[in-house]
Amino acid sequence: MAGWSEQHIDLGGLTLTIGRGGSGRPLLILHHDTGTLDKLPFYEALSAHFDVIVPVHPGFSEKSERASWLRHPRDIAALYQWLLAELGVERVSLVGLGFGGWIAAEMAALAPRDFHRLVLVGAMGVKPPEGEIKDQAIVSYIDYAKAGFHDPAAFERNYGDVSTDQLVEWDLCREMSFRVAWKPYMYSPTLPHLLGGVKAPALVVWGDDDQIVPKSAGELYAKALKARFETVAASGHCVDMEQPDTLARLVTSFIEEN
Amino acid sequence: MHVMYFTEQPMSAYPADIGLETGHTALLFSNKHFDPVAGSELYNRYLEHYIYAEEQGVEGFMLNEHHNAPFCMQAKCNVFASILAAVTKKAKIVLLGNPLPLAENPVRLAEELAMIDMISKGRLVSGFVRGGGQEQLATGVNPAFNRERFEEAHDLVTAAWSRQGPFRWEGTHYQHRVVNPWAVPLQKPYPRVWIPGVLSRETIIWAAKQRYPYIALNTSIEATKNIWKIYDEAAAEVGYESGPENRGYLQQIHVSDSEEKAEKNARQFLWMQGEFTGLAHPVWANPSGYFSPSLRRNFVEFAVGRAENPRGRPTFEQQVADGRVFFGTPKTVIPKIRRVLEETRPSIYGIWGNDGTVSDADARTCIRLLGQEVMPAMREIGKELGLKDPFELNAPVHLKYSTDLKSMPQAAE
Numbered sequence: 001m002a003g004w005s006e007q008h009i010d011l012g013g014l015t016l017t018i019g020r021g022g023s024g025r026p027l028l029i030l031h032h033d034t035g036t037l038d039k040l041p042f043y044e045a046l047s048a049h050f051d052v053i054v055p056v057h058p059g060f061s062e063k064s065e066r067a068s069w070l071r072h073p074r075d076i077a078a079l080y081q082w083l084l085a086e087l088g089v090e091r092v093s094l095v096g097l098g099f100g101g102w103i104a105a106e107m108a109a110l111a112p113r114d115f116h117r118l119v120l121v122g123a124m125g126v127k128p129p130e131g132e133i134k135d136q137a138i139v140s141y142i143d144y145a146k147a148g149f150h151d152p153a154a155f156e157r158n159y160g161d162v163s164t165d166q167l168v169e170w171d172l173c174r175e176m177s178f179r180v181a182w183k184p185y186m187y188s189p190t191l192p193h194l195l196g197g198v199k200a201p202a203l204v205v206w207g208d209d210d211q212i213v214p215k216s217a218g219e220l221y222a223k224a225l226k227a228r229f230e231t232v233a234a235s236g237h238c239v240d241m242e243q244p245d246t247l248a249r250l251v252t253s254f255i256e257e258n
Numbered sequence: 259m260h261v262m263y264f265t266e267q268p269m270s271a272y273p274a275d276i277g278l279e280t281g282h283t284a285l286l287f288s289n290k291h292f293d294p295v296a297g298s299e300l301y302n303r304y305l306e307h308y309i310y311a312e313e314q315g316v317e318g319f320m321l322n323e324h325h326n327a328p329f330c331m332q333a334k335c336n337v338f339a340s341i342l343a344a345v346t347k348k349a350k351i352v353l354l355g356n357p358l359p360l361a362e363n364p365v366r367l368a369e370e371l372a373m374i375d376m377i378s379k380g381r382l383v384s385g386f387v388r389g390g391g392q393e394q395l396a397t398g399v400n401p402a403f404n405r406e407r408f409e410e411a412h413d414l415v416t417a418a419w420s421r422q423g424p425f426r427w428e429g430t431h432y433q434h435r436v437v438n439p440w441a442v443p444l445q446k447p448y449p450r451v452w453i454p455g456v457l458s459r460e461t462i463i464w465a466a467k468q469r470y471p472y473i474a475l476n477t478s479i480e481a482t483k484n485i486w487k488i489y490d491e492a493a494a495e496v497g498y499e500s501g502p503e504n505r506g507y508l509q510q511i512h513v514s515d516s517e518e519k520a521e522k523n524a525r526q527f528l529w530m531q532g533e534f535t536g537l538a539h540p541v542w543a544n545p546s547g548y549f550s551p552s553l554r555r556n557f558v559e560f561a562v563g564r565a566e567n568p569r570g571r572p573t574f575e576q577q578v579a580d581g582r583v584f585f586g587t588p589k590t591v592i593p594k595i596r597r598v599l600e601e602t603r604p605s606i607y608g609i610w611g612n613d614g615t616v617s618d619a620d621a622r623t624c625i626r627l628l629g630q631e632v633m634p635a636m637r638e639i640g641k642e643l644g645l646k647d648p649f650e651l652n653a654p655v656h657l658k659y660s661t662d663l664k665s666m667p668q669a670a671e
Contacts, residue, residue, distance in 0.1 A: 137395055137545055138286065142562055167558035174546035178402040 003047070004039070011082050014065040018083070019054040022047025025116065025255065026089040028080070029054045030100025032238065033124070033136070033186075034145050035061050035173045037158065042240040045248035049256070050093070055083060057100070059176035061169055066176060073099075073125070073180055074188070077106035081114075093117040093255045094200075097240050098148075098212065099124050099177065099186070105221070108202075109194035117255045118202040120221055121247065122213050122237045124186040131214030133186045136177065141170040150209040150236040158241045187217075195224035202227035203254045205247065207235030228254075259599075259640025260647040261633045262318030262352055263311050263625065264508060264608045266530055267304045267338075269328040270615045271296035274529075277328070284327040284538040285392045292328075300331060303618055307625060308342055311349070314629030318350040320508070320608045322387075322454075323357070325396035327538075329530045336370050343378035351378055354454040354473060354508075354608075355385025358415070359407035360397045365437055367411070368418035375443040382445070385452040385473070386412060388461065391543045402547025405460065407431050416656070419448040450648060450655055452506060452606065459488060460550060466492035466500065469657035471606055471648060473506030478580045482507065482602045497663035502645040503653045506606030507598065511584040513591050513611070513627045514620065523624070524585035526614030528574055588631035595632070596639050605647040607636060 004021035019038065027050035029043065036056060046052050057076060059066030070076060080103065084092055093116045096104025101123020108118045124133055136144040142162055149155040159166065177186075202225035206218040215231075222229040230250055235242045272291050277283035308319050321338050324330035332338055339351050351374065361367045375382040388408050394401040410429045414437075417427070423438030443449050453465035454473035465472040466489040474482045486505060493500035510527045514520035540561040549557060559565040577583045584594045599607075609628055612621040640646075654660045 137401075138539070138542065140539065140541055140562055141558065162562075164555065164559055164564075167562060168555055171546050171554055171558050175402050178400055178545070178547050182400040182402070183398065 004043075009083065009086055011086065012067060012079055013069070014058050014067040016058060016065070016079075016083065017056045017061070017063045019043070019056070020052065022050055022052045024050045026051045026053060026084075026087075026092045027255070028084070028092050028094050028104075030080075030094065030096045030103045031057065031060075032097050032148070033060075033099035033173055033177045033181075034148065035169050040158075040241065040244065042244035042248055045244060046095075046251060049252050051089070053087065053089070053092075055080065057103075057176070059179065060173045062172065066179075071180060072188075073102050074106045074110070076180065077103050077110055080107060081111060091116045093119070095119045095251055096121065096123055098122050098237055099181070101125060102181075102186070102188070102191075105191060105195065106188070108198045108200055109191060112197040112199050115198075115200040118198065118200045118225065118227075119205065119251050119254060120202065120218070120225075120227075121205045121239050122207060122210050123204070123217065123221060124181075124213055125188060126192050126217050126220050127184070127187045127189065128214040128217040129220055130216040133214070133217070134212045135185060136174060141167055141174070145170065147211045148236050148238040149242055150207060150234055151242065154236075154238075154242040158238075192220065192224055195221070198225055201254075203230065203250070204228070205230045205232060205239060205250060207231075207237055207239045207242065208233050209235060210237045212237035259502075259605050259607065259637055259645045260318055260350070260649060261316075261607045261609065261636050262320045262350065263308075263316045263628060264320040264322075264610045265304065265307070265612045265621075266322070266324075266329055266610075267300070267331040268530060268614055269297065269300065269331045270529075271300065272328040282538050283329075285395055285542045287327070289326070297331065304331070305338070305341060305345075307612075307621060308338075308349075309345060310622060311625045311629055312346045314626045316349060316625065316629040316633060318352050318383075319346075320352045320354050322354055324390070325393050327392070336367075336374065339374050339382070340370075340377065343374050343381070346378075349381065350383055351381050352383040352452065352608075353385050354452060355387045357389030357393055358386045358411035359404045360389055360393060360399050361407075361411050364411040364414040364432055365418050365434055365439055368415045369439045369441045371415070371449065372419065372439065372441040372443045375445055375449050376441070380444040380449075382443070382449045383452055384449045385454055386415075387454060388458075391541075391545045391548045392538065394545060394548065395542060400547075401545035403431065404548050409464070416448055416451075419443050447655055447659055454506070454508070458550065462488045463492040465489070466504070467496050467657065469493070469496075469498065469504070469654060469660060471504050471506050473508060473606060473608065474604075475508045476510060476582055476610070477507075478582055479598065479601050486602065496657060497665070498657070498660060502603045502605035503648045503651050505602070505604040506608070507602060507604040508608035508610055509584065509595075509598065510582065510610045510613070511591060511595070511628075511632075512616070513586065513588055513624050513632055515587060515623060515627070517586055517590065519620065520585040520587065523612070523616045523620055524578075524583055525574055526612075526616050527577075527583055527610075529614030588627050588635070592632060592635045592639075595636060599636070599639055599643055599645060603643065603645060605640065605645040605650075609633075
C-alpha cells in the first residue's frame with residue numbers, strides 16, 4: 001500500500017505497533033478481536049481521504065506487546081487516548097470494528113467532546129437486548145474467524161489457506177480477548193449509561209448477516225448515540241473485509257459531510 | 259510407602275452410543291443424558307466401595323473432581339471427602355485435588371478443608387490442581403489467568419490455615435478485607451499438600467520449589483524419570499535434595515482372580531480415555547492462555563487437525579506394553595509394580611483400580627485383592643527399597659518449614 005508505514009511507540013510499559021498511511025483528517029481504525037491483517041483494501045480506500053492510523057491492539061499480535069496490567073477494554077481506550085496525545089493529532093474520527101467498536105465507544109464515552117465522528121461497525125461492548133455475542137472459547141480458531149463472514153469466499157479472499165502463523169496470531173488474540181473481556185463476555189454493563197454524553201455525531205453500521213454480534217446491540221448503540229443505523233447487504237460481522245468498498249464509502253461520506 | 263485406591267467414579271450409565279453420535283462427551287454434551295436415578299445408585303455404590311476398601315486394608319483414598327462429563331461423577335471432591343471423614347476411621351483422605359483457580363473464594367475453601375481435617379481427625383492430604391481447560395469453561399473461570407489464580411489461591415489458603423487472623427489480603431485476583439476463619443486445620447502447620455500432574459513442566463518446578471510431592475498421573479516409566487529429573491533440579495536450586503518422599507505415581511492396575519477377567523476389566527480403562535482425551539474439542543481442553551506459551555505453535559496445529567495429539571492415542575496393547583496399564587492376579591501384577599518402584603522410586607502410589615462399566619462384584623474383588631495382597635506386598639517392597647513416604651519421614655510440609663536446607667547464595671536485593 002503506497003505511503004503506508006509501520007511505527008513503534010512506547011506507552012504504559014509496552015511497545016505498540018501502529019500502521020499509518022494517507023493524509024487529511026486523522027482517522028483511528030480499531031480492529032476486531034481476531035486481529036488485523038497488515039494490509040486491507042478497506043484501509044487503503046480510506047487512506048485516499050484521511051490520515052489513517054491503525055494500532056495493533058496490545059497483546060493481539062506478536063507485533064504488539066501485551067502488558068499484564070491491561071485487564072479491560074477501557075484500559076485500552078485510555079491507552080489510545082495517550083497514543084493520540086503522543087501523535088499530536090486532534091479532532092480524530094474513530095472507526096471501531098467489532099471488538100474495536102467497543103474500544104471506540106469507550107474512548108468516546110471517556111472524552112465526549114474530543115472526537116469529530118464516531119463510526120461503530122458490528123460493535124461489541126453492550127449486552128445485546130436480544131441474542132448473545134458469539135462465544136469464541138468453544139469453537140476452533142478457523143470456525144470463529146469464518147463465522148465473521150456471510151460468504152465463505154470472502155473469508156478465503158482475505159485469509160487464503162490459513163497459515164500456522166495466522167493460527168498463532170488468532171490464539172494470541174483469543175488469549176488477550178479473555179484477559180480483557182472474559183466476564184461479562186465482550187460487554188460492559190456500565191457503557192450504555194455513558195453513551196448519552198457523546199457529542200460526536202455517530203454512525204452505526206451492521207452486516208445484515210452478522211453471526212457474531214446480534215443486530216439488537218447495534219440498535220441499542222444507535223439509540224443511545226442518536227446515530228444513524230445502516231445495514232450492509234451480503235455481509236457478515238467483518239463488513240470491513242467482506243464489503244470494504246461499501247463500508248469505505250459510508251465512512252468517507254459520513255466523516256466528510258457537514 | 260503410602261499406597262491409595264483411586265477411581266474416577268465414572269457415570270457409566272450414560273448412553274455411550276449417543277455420545278459417539280454427538281461427537282463429544284464433555285463440556286457441551288447435554289446433561290439431559292445424565293440420569294439422576296442411576297447417579298444416585300452409583301454415588302452410593304462408590305461410597306460403599308471406599309468403606310469396603312478400608313475394611314480390606316486400604317490405607318488411603320485418592321479423590322478428584324471434574325465437571326460436565328460422564329467420565330467422572332465427582333463435581334466437588336470435598337463432598338466425598340466430608341462423607342469419608344465421618345464414615346471411615348483410619349485411611350488417609352487424599353484430594354488430588356481441589357482445582358484452585360475455580361475457587362472464587364479461597365477462604366471458604368480453606369474453611370471446608372479445615373473442617374474435613376478436623377472431622378477426619380487429621381487424615382486429610384489437601385492436593386491442589388490447576389484443573390483441566392474444560393473445567394475452566396464449565397465453571398466460567400478465565401483460563402488466561404489460570405496459573406496466576408492457582409498460585410494466589412494457594413498462598414491465600416495456606417495463609418488462612420497457618421497465620422493467625424484477622425489479617426487482610428489484597429491480591430490480584432482475591433481481595434479479602436477480613437481473613438479470620440473460625441475453622442483451622444487439626445494438622446500443623448497445615449495438612450500435607452501434594453500436586454498431581456501430567457503435562458506441565460511449570461507445575462513440576464513449582465511443586466519442587468514448594469517442596470510439595472508431585473504425583474505423576476499415569477505417565478510412562480521414561481516420562482516419569484524425566485519428571486523426576488526436572489523436579490530434582492528445581493529442588494537442588496532451592497537447597498534441598500529430593501527423594502522418594504517427593505515422588506508419587508498413579509497407575510491403572512486392575513486385579514482379579516483370573517488373568518482373563520482382569521484383562522476384560524482392564525480394557526475398561528479405554529472407556530475413560532475415549533471420553534476424556536478423544537471426544538472433546540482441543541480448544542476446550544486447552545483454551546487460549548491456559549497452556550504454556552512455549553507450546554502455542556504446536557497446539558494450534560493440533561487444534562485444527564493438522565498435527566497429531568501430542569499425548570497420542572495408544573492402543574490398549576501399546577499401553578500394556580509401555581507399562582501404563584497393568585492387569586492380572588496379585589501374583590502376576592506385583593512383579594510389574596516392583597519394576598516401577600525400582601525404576602522410578604516413588605513413596606506415594608495411587609492405584610486406579612476400577613473404571614468404566616466394571617461390575618460391582620468385580621470392582622469389589624479388585625479392591626479386596628488390592629487391600630489384602632497387592633498393597634501389603636508393595637509396602638514390603640517399599641521397605642526393602644527404602645521408599646519412605648512423607649508421613650514416615652515427617653518430611654516438612656512446605657519448603658519454608660525445612661530445617662535441612664543447604665545455604666544458598668542470597669539474591670541481591
